[in-house]
Amino acid sequence: MSFNDKPIGIFDSGLGGLTVVKAVLENMPYENIIYLGDSLNVPYGDKTSGQITEFAFNNTKFLLSKGVKAIAIACNTADATSKREILQCFDIPVIGVISPASEKAARLTRNKRVGVIATATAVKSGAYERTIKSYLADCEVFSAPAPALVPLIEAGKTHKSDTQTVEALKLYITPLAEKGIDTLVLGCTHYPLVYDIVKELFPDINIVCSGTSSLSALYDRLKSENMLNNSGKKGEARFFVTGETSYFEKNGGLFLGTSIEGK
Ligand code: DGL
Numbered sequence: 001m002s003f004n005d006k007p008i009g010i011f012d013s014g015l016g017g018l019t020v021v022k023a024v025l026e027n028m029p030y031e032n033i034i035y036l037g038d039s040l041n042v043p044y045g046d047k048t049s050g051q052i053t054e055f056a057f058n059n060t061k062f063l064l065s066k067g068v069k070a071i072a073i074a075c076n077t078a079d080a081t082s083k084r085e086i087l088q089c090f091d092i093p094v095i096g097v098i099s100p101a102s103e104k105a106a107r108l109t110r111n112k113r114v115g116v117i118a119t120a121t122a123v124k125s126g127a128y129e130r131t132i133k134s135y136l137a138d139c140e141v142f143s144a145p146a147p148a149l150v151p152l153i154e155a156g157k158t159h160k161s162d163t164q165t166v167e168a169l170k171l172y173i174t175p176l177a178e179k180g181i182d183t184l185v186l187g188c189t190h191y192p193l194v195y196d197i198v199k200e201l202f203p204d205i206n207i208v209c210s211g212t213s214s215l216s217a218l219y220d221r222l223k224s225e226n227m228l229n230n231s232g233k234k235g236e237a238r239f240f241v242t243g244e245t246s247y248f249e250k251n252g253g254l255f256l257g258t259s260i261e262g263k
Pocket of ligand 1: 012013014016017042043044045046074075076077078119122150187188189190
């Protein structure tokens, strides 16, 4: 296997990072992928930075043991708390989600009022606020933690008939809408699984998905390092989880629209 044929390693706490896997499969079809969902420790969003950094290091080491050529942190919470340490300790290209999503939100907003929903730990880190302002200094950023969403999404409650999910989204996003935001960042890679509900509830607000926004950053980085897989052969995705596999296979497969087998 040539170096460029090596897989991209992608990790998240659970199902959320599959939004990045889906984007890579659709747009970079020759790339091989090794995905790790740290389902044993999900949700990350209510853990401390120290705990999340330990999980993120274990995930990185696991992916490196599988021979990956680059790592995509498909988790805003791990990006916010641990990316710097990962970059310091591992000699491999590492791409996060916060910077690409912030750049996109800064580009999209017309009234310079951007909302962010994310996990409690990601909001507490202030990473989105800092990063969006680094792209658009006079932007006002309004952030809200959305703790109920990840457990609901992991449980597969992603349909508009799932009233708990709809009510939680209204509860978290309405105060941001009342601040007059014209752009909302779904600052957790799980949230695009409820994109359709958010769009239906708040049709006039631009929505930025953190996972898919990272795709062009990943592509650009691999290209600049001469690491793109140009084999012309359809890539393969392999899935690993640290905990229970059955819910992951069921809900993840539904989301990706293909059957997946967790190991
Ligand atoms: N999907 C993750 C994120 O982007 C983590 C969510 C969680 O485990 O709380 O933040």
